[in-house]
Each structure stands twice: as C-alpha cells, then as structure tokens.
Amino acid sequence: MTKQDQIATTEHRIVGTRPVRPDGADKVTGKAVYGADFYLPGMLRGAILRSPHAHARIVSIDTRKAEALAGVKAVATNADFPRVEMDEIDAGEAGINVDRAAQMCLARDKVFYEGQPVVAVAATSPEIATAALDLIEVRYEVLPHVIEIADAMRSDAPVLHDDLDAKGPSNIAARLDSSTGDAEAALATADVVATGRYTTQAVHQGYIEPQACVASVSGDGQAQLWCSSQGAFMVRSVVAAITGMNLADLRVTPLEIGGGFGGKTTVYLEPVATILSKKSGRPVKMVLSRDEVFRSTGPGPGAEIDIRLGATKDGILTAAIVDMRYQVGAFPGAGAGAGVMHALGGYRIEHKRVTGCDVVSNMPSTHAYRAPSAPQAEFAVECAIDDIARQLGMDPIALREKNAVRAGDTSFSGTPHGQIAFMETLAAAKGHDHYSAPLGPNQGRGIAAGWWVNHGGESTAMISIAEDGTAVVATGNPDIGGSRASMAMMAAEVLQIPMVKVRPIVADTASIGFSMLTGGSRTTFATGKAVSEAAAEVVEILKARAAMIWGVDASRVEWRDGEAHCLADGRDEAPLGIKEIASKASKTGGPISVEKSVYPHDAMPTYAVHICDVELDPETGHVGVTRYTAIQDVGRAVHPSYVEGQAQGGAVQGIGWALNEAYTFNKEGRVDNAGFLDYRMPVASDLPMIDTLLVEIPHPTHPFGVKGVGEVPIVPPLAAVANAVSAAAGMRMFDLPMTPARIHAALNAAG
Amino acid sequence: MSYHSPTSVDQAVELLASRDDARPMSGGTDLLVQMRSGRLKPGAIVDIKGIDRAVGSRAQDGGFVIGAATPCTELLDDAALCAAWPGVVEAANLIGSVQVRNRATIGGNLCNASPAADSVPALIAAGARAVVAGPQGERIVAVEDLLAGPGWTTLGKGEFVLEFILPVREPGSADAYLRSIPRTEMDIAVVGAGINLSCDASGTITAARVALGAVAPTALLVPDAGAALIGSKLDEAALTAMGEAAKAACRPIDDKRGTIDYRIAMSAVYARRAAVIAYNRSRETL
Numbered sequence A: 001m002t003k004q005d006q007i008a009t010t011e012h013r014i015v016g017t018r019p020v021r022p023d024g025a026d027k028v029t030g031k032a033v034y035g036a037d038f039y040l041p042g043m044l045r046g047a048i049l050r051s052p053h054a055h056a057r058i059v060s061i062d063t064r065k066a067e068a069l070a071g072v073k074a075v076a077t078n079a080d081f082p083r084v085e086m087d088e089i090d091a092g093e094a095g096i097n098v099d100r101a102a103q104m105c106l107a108r109d110k111v112f113y114e115g116q117p118v119v120a121v122a123a124t125s126p127e128i129a130t131a132a133l134d135l136i137e138v139r140y141e142v143l144p145h146v147i148e149i150a151d152a153m154r155s156d157a158p159v160l161h162d163d164l165d166a167k168g169p170s171n172i173a174a175r176l177d178s179s180t181g182d183a184e185a186a187l188a189t190a191d192v193v194a195t196g197r198y199t200t201q202a203v204h205q206g207y208i209e210p211q212a213c214v215a216s217v218s219g220d221g222q223a224q225l226w227c228s229s230q231g232a233f234m235v236r237s238v239v240a241a242i243t244g245m246n247l248a249d250l251r252v253t254p255l256e257i258g259g260g261f262g263g264k265t266t267v268y269l270e271p272v273a274t275i276l277s278k279k280s281g282r283p284v285k286m287v288l289s290r291d292e293v294f295r296s297t298g299p300g301p302g303a304e305i306d307i308r309l310g311a312t313k314d315g316i317l318t319a320a321i322v323d324m325r326y327q328v329g330a331f332p333g334a335g336a337g338a339g340v341m342h343a344l345g346g347y348r349i350e351h352k353r354v355t356g357c358d359v360v361s362n363m364p365s366t367h368a369y370r371a372p373s374a375p376q377a378e379f380a381v382e383c384a385i386d387d388i389a390r391q392l393g394m395d396p397i398a399l400r401e402k403n404a405v406r407a408g409d410t411s412f413s414g415t416p417h418g419q420i421a422f423m424e425t426l427a428a429a430k431g432h433d434h435y436s437a438p439l440g441p442n443q444g445r446g447i448a449a450g451w452w453v454n455h456g457g458e459s460t461a462m463i464s465i466a467e468d469g470t471a472v473v474a475t476g477n478p479d480i481g482g483s484r485a486s487m488a489m490m491a492a493e494v495l496q497i498p499m500v501k502v503r504p505i506v507a508d509t510a511s512i513g514f515s516m517l518t519g520g521s522r523t524t525f526a527t528g529k530a531v532s533e534a535a536a537e538v539v540e541i542l543k544a545r546a547a548m549i550w551g552v553d554a555s556r557v558e559w560r561d562g563e564a565h566c567l568a569d570g571r572d573e574a575p576l577g578i579k580e581i582a583s584k585a586s587k588t589g590g591p592i593s594v595e596k597s598v599y600p601h602d603a604m605p606t607y608a609v610h611i612c613d614v615e616l617d618p619e620t621g622h623v624g625v626t627r628y629t630a631i632q633d634v635g636r637a638v639h640p641s642y643v644e645g646q647a648q649g650g651a652v653q654g655i656g657w658a659l660n661e662a663y664t665f666n667k668e669g670r671v672d673n674a675g676f677l678d679y680r681m682p683v684a685s686d687l688p689m690i691d692t693l694l695v696e697i698p699h700p701t702h703p704f705g706v707k708g709v710g711e712v713p714i715v716p717p718l719a720a721v722a723n724a725v726s727a728a729a730g731m732r733m734f735d736l737p738m739t740p741a742r743i744h745a746a747l748n749a750a751g
Numbered sequence B: 001m002s003y004h005s006p007t008s009v010d011q012a013v014e015l016l017a018s019r020d021d022a023r024p025m026s027g028g029t030d031l032l033v034q035m036r037s038g039r040l041k042p043g044a045i046v047d048i049k050g051i052d053r054a055v056g057s058r059a060q061d062g063g064f065v066i067g068a069a070t071p072c073t074e075l076l077d078d079a080a081l082c083a084a085w086p087g088v089v090e091a092a093n094l095i096g097s098v099q100v101r102n103r104a105t106i107g108g109n110l111c112n113a114s115p116a117a118d119s120v121p122a123l124i125a126a127g128a129r130a131v132v133a134g135p136q137g138e139r140i141v142a143v144e145d146l147l148a149g150p151g152w153t154t155l156g157k158g159e160f161v162l163e164f165i166l167p168v169r170e171p172g173s174a175d176a177y178l179r180s181i182p183r184t185e186m187d188i189a190v191v192g193a194g195i196n197l198s199c200d201a202s203g204t205i206t207a208a209r210v211a212l213g214a215v216a217p218t219a220l221l222v223p224d225a226g227a228a229l230i231g232s233k234l235d236e237a238a239l240t241a242m243g244e245a246a247k248a249a250c251r252p253i254d255d256k257r258g259t260i261d262y263r264i265a266m267s268a269v270y271a272r273r274a275a276v277i278a279y280n281r282s283r284e285t286l
C-alpha cells in the first residue's frame, strides 16, 4: 500500500482529490493515438541508414541504386538541409544547437557514434525502404574512437571536434568553476573529511514509446507534423530551423506521448521526415525501433566526480571541493552545468569550490533526463555527507538538518531563498516509522536528500465556455504525467463547476499561443497558473454577463458555488448558473473565451528525502530493495495520485541507475546491449511498493500553491541506495551501477 | 517465406528435409525474435505444434514423456510431473515472463542452443533423453549429446526433437534448478545450476548429476561434481568438493552478462544452493 498521508489540510473542493483522469479511458482501451498510430492517405514510410562505426569520416555516399529501386520516392542526406552556422535556439531547458541537432538527424562529413543517421529513404512500403538502405554505398575512413571519460581526456585521445575547446583541440567542451571562500584552507582545518571518487554511467530514459512522426509538406511550402514529443512548439522551432521554414508555415500537432523523461525535449526524426516529404511530395511516416532508440537518441550523461567534504566535530559542514567530469556524448549535450549548480546547493557551506567539465566521446549525444545532471552531482555529495555522519557517529538526518538551506539563505542565483521546505521534508523523514524500523541480518538502510531548481517558463492556456456551460481548457503542453487532469481540476476549482464539465486538451502550435515544452517540472506550475488566471477571467466575464442580464453593476455580482448571485440592494434574483449565462451569451456580448499567456519567474526549488532498505546476499553480491520511502516537498498536490506516481517513478528510475543500468560497448565502440533485455531497467518484481509521503508547504505566490514535483524524486535514490548498500556491505561503494558482479568483487577484494 | 503446420511426424520430416533453409518452430519465442531482428531468414517455417505427440506431457513406462512443443506453463498443470521432476519444471518456468512461457517450450530452448538456456542444465541433470524424428525414422539421444556449440545442435538435416523422456523416479530422489540473473526476472542466466540426486533412507546420497549453464559454449554435465556428493549426507566437505569440481569445469567468457571470475565463483554458489534444495526435496519423498 502506498502511504497517502499528506501534511496540510484541504480547503479546496477539487484540488487535492483523486478524480479519474480525463485521458484514461482511451489509454486503457488502446484507442489513444500515439506517434506510431497516426496514418495519412498516400503516406510513405521512411527508413534510416546508420553508421556502423563509432568514429569515421564519410568519404562518399552513393545513393543511385537506392533511388532507382521501384517504390523509392525520396532519398535524403545532410546536404538536403540548408547549412546553418552553429545557431542556438531557445527551445528547451537548455538551448538547442541547430547545426548539431541536424547532424544527429543526418550526419554531415563525420560520424561520431555508431547508429548516427547517414542517409534516409522514403518508399511506398517499409520493406522497400529497408531494401533500399542495402543498396546505398557509403565509404568511410574509420577513425580511432574513445568512449570513457578518462580515455577521452588523455592528451593522445582521438579528438572528435576541433573547435570545441578554446584552449586548443581536445574533447573538453566546457569548463565551469564556481567558488566561494577558501575551500582548500578550510578543508585543512576541518575536524573530519570525507573523500571519494564517485562514478555513474550514461543512462537511457527508457520511455516505452519509441520516437515516431508523420510529416506532410505541401507544394506551397506549408507543412504539418504529427508526432509525440514533450513540446510541439519545441518541435516547430527545431524543425523550422533545420529545414529553413517560417515558423508559422509549420503546424505541429502533438499526439499522445508514451514517456519522455526529458529525452523527448529534442527531435531526431521530424526534420528527416519533413525533408523526405518535401522531396517526395507525399506524407512520410517514420518510427524508430527500440534498437535505434538505444543507439541514436540521447541518454543522460555518465559522470566521474571527486569530492572532499569537511566538517567540524559538531557536524557543521565547513568546506567542500567537488570536481566533476560529465560524459556528454558525441556533441555537447546534458553536461556539468546543472551539476555544478546543484552539487552543494542544498547545504550551507562557507568555503566551496565546484568545478566541472563536459567531455565528448563516441557515444550518442546525451540529452536531458529528469533533473538533468543533478542526480550525478548530488549522489557524490550525499554519499560524502553519509560518510561524515558515520565518522562523527551522528544521525545522518540530524547532520543534514544542521546544514540544510532554509528561507533567507542565498540561493545559487544570488537571490535569497523564499519559503523553501527542505527542513520540513527532513523532519518528516526523521519522523517516518520507516526510519526507525528494525533491520534484519545482511540488511542496510540508507538515506539521502536531493533538490532540484524547477523551472517557470512561458505558458498559454485558453478556456472557452460552450453554449451549455461546459468548458474546454486548451494548453500548449503535452501531457506526460497527468497534466490534463491537473489543468481540468484547477479550472473546475476556479469556475466552481464539477470536473466532468471541464474538458482539457493539448492544442497544436497553430491553435494556441506559445508554450515552452513540458519539462523542468514546470507544467502544473506555470501552465496551471495560466489556466487558473484564465479561469478567473472567465469568472469575471460570467459575472459581467449576469450583471447585464439583471441590469445591475458588475460589482454587485458574486460568483459562488458555480453560480452568479445578485447582491444589489432590494433585488431578489434567483442565482444564474454557468449554463444559463452561457446559453444567453449571444445576447449578452458573444463568445465567452479567454486566452492567457504567462511567464512566471518565481518557480521554487523542491526537496526530497528518500529512505531505502536493502538486503545484500554476501555470497552473490545481489542487492534486493526491501523497503523504500520517498518523502517529498510538493507545494500543493493537485492530484495526489499523480504526484505520488511522480515520486514513485523517479525513485524507481534512480534505483535502476544505482543497481543495474549501463551501456556496454564492444571493442569497436558499438553498443552491445541495445534493448531492454540487457540494458537492465528495474522490472516490477525487483521492487517493493514505493511508499510516498507528500509534504505540502504551498508555494506562496502560485494560485494553488504548486511547486514542480516531477524531477526531484530521481535525485536522492542513487545515494540512498548506495548508502544502504554500503551500510549492508560494511564498506563504501563508490561506483554505479552496483551490479552483483561488482559488489561480489568488492566484497572479495576486502576479504 | 512459407509457413507450414503439419499434423504428422512424417509430414514434418518431409517438409524439413525438402529444403536447406527450413526451420522447425515450437513456441517461436526465439525464432520469431531472431527473424524480426534480421539474424535469421528461414525460407520455410515448420510449426510442429499441430503434431499430437509434440504437445502435452504424459506418464509412460513409469517415467514421463513431454512433447517438445509443450508450452512451459502447461507443465505446471501436470501435478505428477511437478512432484517427480520439480527442478525441470521450475527451470522451464524461469524462462522470460508468463507471457513468454505461454508459448516458449523446452524443445525450442534446447534447440536454440544458447549456452544460457535455463531448462537445459535441468534436463541434463535429470538424465533426460530426446526422441529425435528424421528421415531415417526415430532415434533416442541423451540431451547433452544434442548440443554442439552456441547456436548449434547435432541434429541432422530433416531432423527435429519430437519428445523428451524423463526416467523412472525412485523414492528419495529429487531435482532442483537455480540461476543467477542481475534482476529478478526477464534476464538471461549468468550461471545456471541443475542438480538431480537420490538418497537412501539414512540420507546418504546414492546418485547425483550436476549440470551447469552459461559457463561454457554449451551446458555442461559435470561428472566430478556429481561424484563429490555421492556417499555424503551433503555435509560441508561434500558441498565444497562439489563446488570446486563445478568451478574447475567452467570455461566461461566475459560478456555483457557476466565476467569470467564472477561466473566461475557463482557456479559453486548456485550449485551448492541447488544441491541443498534438491536434497531437502528428496528427503521429503522418502
């Protein structure tokens, strides 16, 4: 059973309840239209020829035989994209570099990873398209390749790009440095110091739906795309930039999305399908296979992190030096930036130096994965804090409480923190019965905290009231975690009508104002704010219409229980419901519809503390998670089940990083485990039910107190599991994933 | 590509013998996956599930016969088989997931000839024999003699496995199978260990067969490991000797599923654990 306790009380009628999700029926009956379910008449099927080499120069490409094959209607290479000069567009949480994104769609003069697309074909059937690939001749000059961080940093390493490092050709794409005080001196005088080199592996988001799209370009240059992504506006900007179109000429319709976790905040297929459609004059459908997903889409980065953390004997953290190297893949992707920001951001530490660099190597370019780059950095820090607690014989939560950031402390951005809730979250963890439950033999308990900054961003919402008083709520944010339910609930709460009278939809890019993609834990926060404000304006219109019907001043109308009440002196009017007002709209001024665009900058960071129990089989090195509790500061849980689901899903993904997930590459640098059989995400039987405890300290300036909840739960699990395994093993585990073989070897080495 | 569903052994043999690229199919959980991935392009598929003898399990001559194309989950419905050969049944029912096992068979598991196939060490430990049908009629072969190497069997052109024969069960006998996988299911064995043993009324082991999977190019029968148990009451010395014999027989590779060192170490651990289970089970049948 999931613990559904929430701290805080409910003063709303709908927000905080658990209604059935509006998108549920179609999903459980298989009717929901995902990327691969979309068809158009006359549609062609696309296929991609990929690089068999981890690193090579393309000498020549001969597509003549493929073009001559009956049924082939178009063949495309990178030469079909207009050349753009390293232009960054603002299309995600981080910008997207157009030229590099284009090379990840179709390689130009070099291939940088096995699986990088080289040539695309559109044909009248998938079989013909695949057969055409066999007829394409690509000549390569194979170059030495490099995959691991340390190897890529060596002075004699093969260099992928000549122009990344200002200091001269190297694989270091970025160097970051953030220091305050004199960390080295403070470490020298610390009573205790925890030291370690921690490593994590590149990890794939493992969304269950491979990328898929249909593109249709018309003769006059207008185009449409139907696809599953985390942001139709992001797709529009990247595709338009790569293919050289006007934004308004490209209409992107979001289809249902089967998971993204950050991985679908960029595109790999859509520009290719668009070019193939433009060349063939026919709609083109493209669908990745799971194998292609693993070989060519961006995972989260691996990292190597050195940490030295010092404290006084009373448990005051005084100094920290953290140096991080992120394995960003073939092009600079999800790198050390957010790691530098997040590493020590949860604690008051006077003297600190945090450095980081991005290291490119011959594997798919990394991309966002849930709280991008924070889990790696915080893993090292939370393990080191655990070591300090052990050295001092201090309770690990008490140690964190002594050092946790709180309201008024300076945040990473330099401004003081608002009413953040790290302390409350730590207190809730300390008081949880899991924390004091007895452990059996070979069992260990680990705790770890984590934080994530959360984003605001641009959002648009539109609410239109139909003639019968029902409401359509449209937003520009793909629903990856139940946001339609939350939007409908917030609108229904403000309008004070039942949720079933509100129908939420995700609109296409031509039908609603700009909305930043669904990511950064921003949608329920920012888009929810747009929805709430639009609904509040609708209420004002409804009141004005009622006032008009009654012939009273609008200030004499009150909206209560979903009805207008007349407060004018001496008037005894029966209340007017939304249905009555809406049915008279044409006589009182016309359509009742509000579109609201917002750009909030007051997103608040959120905090999570996870408690993990494991049982270790000392003979085999197997680790079983026996109990797991995710305690999380959520602001206000609009739909608690979906908030709990976020906490559970994040925890499970993090447990996967901690225990089993890793790419294996063969000697030629090819991915050796491009599938779910050997890329080992957790399966259901691996885990107990993940218990959750939601700590509700509402956001003070959000209409419903919402804070971002989707990303922070993936931050603590790496260290929570590592701390638990280390406790059970009686020795510190530094390297993820902690596979049975690795633990067995560590135990044996220790004797 | 053509698909055939013969209802007699002779038809099946004729179809298989008629072309070099014909493949027998039982559950298809290997074959179809390999075809989709482009690894295998058979010209003809001969589905043997329509042949009566190839499906179902039955008692015969005091032992059991299992049709080679019987879905693994169906074995669970045969209470007598489960009581007599719990190790064989549990090995077959570790394969994949329930959905996979509703199709997957021990015939396919054996003939796919993966070194890590789960049911194979259990079948070898059990002393199972295969009834092979072919152009020359039927022949009976010990399971271990059908294995040639990774992906290769000793079956000749036109031959297929029709049935498995499990021997007569004496009181005081039982088997067990355990495997090491990184997760709890949906993984391929890093090491598999099948043990079949008999003991007398005093608990002294009178016969034992030990077979290992995923530690060599084919599943291995390890006679020395079995011999180490015989005459003992499964005391620590016997278990240690058996474990050492198991380790000595291993010739594993390093790959994405396990390292050489880990596989060798685990062969002893899992063989010991399986032996304890088999021994306890055998005592319950006395």
Ligand SMILES: Cc1cc2nc3c(=O)[nH]c(=O)nc-3n(C[C@H](O)[C@H](O)[C@H](O)COP(=O)(O)OP(=O)(O)OC[C@H]3O[C@@H](n4cnc5c(N)ncnc54)[C@H](O)[C@@H]3O)c2cc1C
Pocket: B023, B024, B025, B026, B027, B028, B029, B030, B031, B032, B033, B048, B068, B069, B094, B095, B096, B097, B100, B103, B104, B105, B106, B107, B108, B109, B110, B111, B112, B116, B117, B118, B119, B155, B159, B160, B161, B162, B186, B187, B188, B189
């Ligand atoms: C998701 C998944 C998980 C899996 N997990 C496991 C696992 O945990 N452990 C494990 O061991 N395997 C596993 N497998 C592999 C597979 O399911 C098993 O090997 C299964 O037992 C194969 O049986 P089948 O009847 O489906 O074989 P098929 O696919 O029908 O055949 C396999 C091969 O044997 C040949 N063949 C089939 N029947 C005969 C016959 N009677 N005579 C001669 N040749 C024959 C076929 O031509 C083919 O080459 C898994 C597969 C999948 C897809």
